[in-house]
Amino acid sequence: MAKTLFDKVWDAHVVTEIPGGNQVLYIDRHLIHEVTSPQAFNGLRRRGLPLLRKDRIVATADHNVPTIDQHLPIREPLGAKQVQMLTDNCKEFDVDLYGLGHPYQGIVHVIGPELGITRPGVTMVCGDSHTSTHGAFGAVAFGIGTSQVEQVMATQCLLLTKPKKMRINVEGDLARGVTAKDLILYVISQLGTGGGTGYFVEYAGSAVRALSMEGRMTVCNMSIEMGARGGLIAPDQTTFDYLAGREFSPRGQDWEAAVAYWKTLTTDADAHFDVEHTYRAEDITPMVTYGTNPGMGMGVKESIPVSSDIHGDASIQKAMKYMDLEAGKPLEQMPIDYVFIGSCTNSRIEDLRAVVGLIGDRKVADSVTAIVVPGSQQVSKQAIAEGLDKKLIAAGFQFREAGCSACLGMNEDKVPAGKYCVSTSNRNFEGRQGPGARTILASPLTAAAAAITGRVTDVRELLIEHV
Structure with a gap:
């Protein structure tokens, strides 16, 4: 049976089917930050539960941190409290934390890709709606609520309904001065903020393939702004070149094996999408x-x-x-x-x-x-x-x-x-x-x-x- 890229990644992570249409999905990577994790850690304490796979969690401080004098104590009370709680929780549960002052600290959706934590074919979640960013690598990545953050911490799984599938093709060449951000703002202006509701979107077409990884991340980042559950792009040589040599990317024979698998992560020619849209790159101007x-x-x-x-x-x-x-x-x-x-x-x-x-x-x-x-x-x-x-x-x-x-x-x-x-x-x-x-x-x-x-x-x- 022909499958889309989304089908291939999602289906490979289904642990079991639940009567009524839901599925239990295994989660490979879990990113957390200071705003949506404290309640989840407290939930584990109340239930007396450990982290199931602490090695699959990476934490950073990003949302409520100052951007001036980060070496000094945080002056804003809520931000100071949240960052301290993250620090204490990660220490208690032995979670890797890239906090203020750490050379890997940064916005959670920036550090995942640049460190090689984000990879093709994985499932990724975070208590943040713009987790769809990581789909640029051919990952099934999406934001979750705080109660689901706790579920992943405890079980490394989520109970979900599989979204429908949409493909958005952008064909042609973007003009000078027109960027990936303009491309996605144009698409959202055409579909509206509810146009992707209920769908996982695959972006395709010559204009998308011509984008750098940074540009692809920008496009997938804003999938949520048209109501989609997430967005993704098939990995290719641009993806492999970006990931090569990253801090946590595979090395040696593991790298060769990984790339061989990643090359299989494409949509089959006769795969079915529930909805498909096509746009011309030459119609897009600075937005x-x-x-x-x-x-x-x-x-x-x-x-x-x-x-x-x-x-x-x-x-x-x-x-x-x-x-x-x-x-x-x-x-x-x-x-x-x-x-x-x-x-x-x-x-x-x-x-x-x-x-x-x-x-x-x-x-x-x-x-x-x-x-x-x-x-x-x-x-x-x-x-x-x-x-x-x-x-x-x-x-x-x-x-x-x-x-x-x-x-x-x-x-x-x-x-x-x-x-x-x-x-x-x-x-x-x-x-x-x-x-x-x-x-x-x-x-x-x-x-x-x-x-x-x-x-x-x-x-x-x-x-x-x-x-």
Whole structure:
């Protein structure tokens, strides 16, 4: 029987079938952080249960950590408490912890791939919705709730219903200035935030295959923003080259055996998908969001829609009120206040290189506060080795320490109420970056262009100046 990539990985991990359609799925890798793990550890204590496979768990501190002076005690009370609880729990249960100060510390969805913990063909979970990031390697990876975090700790399994299957093909070549972030924002704008509900998505097509691993991670990261359970991309030579030599990647004969298996992880030619969509790469331009969910996106030169079959007119009106924008008007040239380059979506070394490449000798506009937050200590170290930090600082950016930062209004890096922030993160919900903050999602290139001009800008115009 022909199988999709998703079928091959999922079915290989089914422990048993449960009457009524559910399945018990074995989990290979479990990533945890300081926000969604304390309750799970407490649940184990209440039940007197040990960790079943502590060797399958990796912990880090990322969500509620400061990005300035990480060597000092955390000033924010909740963040300090959560990080201390993670430290204490990992010590008590003997779990590997990459906490503040550790050379492997960083955003959980950045460190997994860069350390070689993320691999093709595995099942991965984390108490974080953007676990779908790891699907870029051909893994079945998805976010889980805190009660499920406890289940995995105790049993290394989850009771689940197998999702339906969707394939999204993007064919052709992305134009200059159009990135993986623009690709996924475009797809979500076409399908809406509920278009993937109930599905696991495989991304395919020539435009997807041409992406770097960093770009593929960006695409899979935002699968959840269209309601999908997760997203994945078939592993290929790009995948193998990325993983070769990583800290925890296989070595020697184990590597050869692993690659031989990974090469089998493709969708069979006659495999069935429940739904399939195809888009043309040449239709995609630099994207920005105008509303309060990631599906409210448009090309930077377009005008905000007056009505929408996908979102509904009431949702558009509500979003316009919160964003203090007017439907029918463009966003291009609108003044902005903040720029945030970071998050598990766009904080890797490739993202920082792209920003520095665009900036050149330009400076951040006087009216803009712009921060760059590397996704991990390793990204930061590499950026410093390449001199990217000095170039960013010289241009007027703040170069911070690793963490989730201004992606979410949980730590100290909040955007003030009423201010507009062009952000490379994944969500633009009301208050996501701080109470009353107004978020415009965009690619690192578009965000850097906004930082330079002080306005929402078509980055292609700045690229022309480089020619």
